[in-house]
Amino acid sequence: MAGIVIDRIAKSFGSVTALQEVSLEIADGEFVALLGPSGCGKTTLLRIMAGLESRSSGRVLIGGRDVSDLKPWERGLAMVFQNYAVFPHMTVYENVAFGLAMQKKPADVIDRQVKKAAALLHIEPYLERYPAKLSGGQRQRVAVARALAVEPAVLLMDEPLSNLDALLRLEMRAELKSVLREAGTTTVYVTHDQTEAMGLADRIAVMYGGKIVQIAPPTQVYARPATTFVGGFVGSPPMNFLPVDSQDGRVTLGGQSIPVPGSGARILGFRGEDVTLAAPADGLALTVRVVEPMGSHTLLTGRIGDAVVRIVAPSSTAVRAGDVVGLRLDPARVVFMDPASGLALDAAA
């Protein structure tokens, strides 16, 4: 068991900066998701932890030990790759046993651990098969079983579910969570899929442009995004943003007076489900352009001024395209950002 400390890790490829002095502390047994759009540096950071990529500066500590200059085979980690990287010339059993065999464990220990990992991921029926005979989902399980069989202190996962179809992804997500909780493994999970990150992680590190812009538990990342980028990236639909002008610490929207930290131009952010629909006169007027019934809810897309706004309405709503509805915001659930920096302004400040 081991925690991870990322200490001011930076990486540049030639003149391109992939990571700018990223620091991150991951507690023993914690599940942290690195979430961000492609090119944000999340995979580079993971590969630096694994030793597969060199760093430009900074240190990586695993379990208190500085592993920065160790080769990947000296770090004692396990990793699940995006395309699984299951060895095609070995049976499933040999694949799962690979890490243990490299550690020169006795045969009976290997056998016990392989059986255990196989049982955990329900791949016992395929142990004697070759990977070519398995489906994508089964290969994925083999890759996870191979990683868990070594009972690693730290498990790194690089978009392990991105090659699966939607239904299988949902199924594997739930399964991964229960398996990893049981194993108590410190896990770093790279993904660009915010639902995966929300569902799996104890904490989410949202990365953008080679930096971690917010690290917090999923609910907090969702409700209190640290920047406009986080609000727009996390959650589906993304957070809505309205430019407002604060006067004497308050802003008046559709008859509602909401307290604002400081005064001047502000960006008000609110989630599509944090509003109640009202008569047009009783709230912020929204002209609905598109109505999308999603089953569990109905998605309304429209404009307030120049800003596109998406509202999650109850599925029973009778609003039609072209209607004007009034929105009443929940003052406790709105956030304010600085329009220049995009950074959130603390309501208490």
Added chain:
Amino acid sequence: MTATRRLVFVSGTLALCAWVLVPIYLIALGAFGGRAGAFKWPKEIVPSNASLDALMLFVKIEGVWNAAVNSVIAAGLTMLFSIALGAPAGYALARFSFRGANAFRLLVLLTRAFPLAILALPLTVTFIRIGLYDTPLGVALVHTALALPFAALVTASLFTGIPRELEEAAWVFGCTRLQAFRRIVLPLALPGIAAAAIFAFVISWNEVFAASVLTVRERTLTAYLLTVLAESPLHYRFAGGFILIVPSVLFIFAVRKYLFAMWGVSSK
């Protein structure tokens, strides 16, 4: 595929096959048909009095066995050298990005553009001086130079075809670079490496110019036949030609899948 396209495809394939197979078939007819068969016109589709006489007699020609052994030694050494030198070069081309990789790729091929005839005299002089003249080893060294570009490029495409992540996975699970190569990359590349080796063997087996220039007594089979058969009856020449063709055709047929990979054609 439409009917016309199908027709063009099939007739094109047949024409290409005939291009290669008809001469081989004619040589075979001459080899098995005896003196009469070699001169007969029109040719029969199946020789009426097929016999192994010419082949048997040919095998008994003095020096043929010695030449065949020399050929096998030279081709075997060529195979060994070109893989030992070519495979690491191929691995480097496939795995490491270094300045001039593309130039290197081109240069490797350009060695084939250098005419051997120009090299022949200086090579002969040098080989005599250092005692490599008239040895299978000397021939093998020149043949290695000929086979090396193919060995390097074929193995490069082989190694490129093995996902880097397989190696990285092996590293993460405790393999050093060398162990990962031996346990993961090598088993996966082995059939292709064998194919490249056999191709090198065939290149050496078929090569006649360098072998003729660089040997006097210890000739390889091709070089030996070239001198002996110039003075033989026609059906013996056919028998000799047939014996030379058969191994290369069989070898190339066996490894065709991997050679296609070199030219970027996938075959299933």
